[in-house]
Amino acid sequence: MRQDLHFVTFATRDLDAARRFYVDGLGWRPLLDVPGEILFFQSAPGQVLGLFDAVGFAEDLGLDAPPAVAGVTVAHNVGSADAVRELAAAMQAAGGRVRVAPAPGAFGGVFHAIIEDPNGVVWELAHNPGWHVADDGTVSFGA
Incomplete structure (x- = not known):
C-alpha cells in the first residue's frame, strides 16, 4: 500500500x-x-x-x-502567533467553541489554539517555527 x-x-x-x-x-x-x-x-x-x-x-x-468524534484532532499550521490568534477569532465568530485559547503550548515550542467546530471536530491551529509546510504539501521538521 x-x-x-x-x-x-x-x-x-x-x-x-x-x-x-x-x-x-x-x-x-x-x-x-x-x-x-x-x-x-x-x-x-x-x-x-x-x-x-x-x-x-x-x-x-x-x-x-452514530459514533461521536473523539480522540482525534485535525491541524492547520500557520506562519505566526498572530495568525493563530486571527484564525481562532474567525473560527469562534463562525460558531466554533474555543477549548484552548491562543497561547504557547507545552510541547516543542508551538504556539497554538484548540477550536471545536459545531459538530465536535477539534482543530489545532498552530505556529511552530521549527516546522514547515511547502507549497507542494511537503512537511519538514527542524529549523
Missing part, C-alpha cells in the same frame, strides 16, 4: 451547522455538497475532508448508532 491518505471523513450530527461554519463562516468552497448527506472539501493536494451525516455514516459502517 502506498503511503497516501486521500479522504478523512467525520460523522456529522448537523450538516447545516457544518455548512454555516466552514462555508459561510470560514469561506471554504465545497468540492461536493449533497444536502442531507455529505459535504466534501479539498483540504490539501490529493486530500479531501468529508463531513458525512451521522446517521448515514453509521449505516455505511454497519453501526447501530
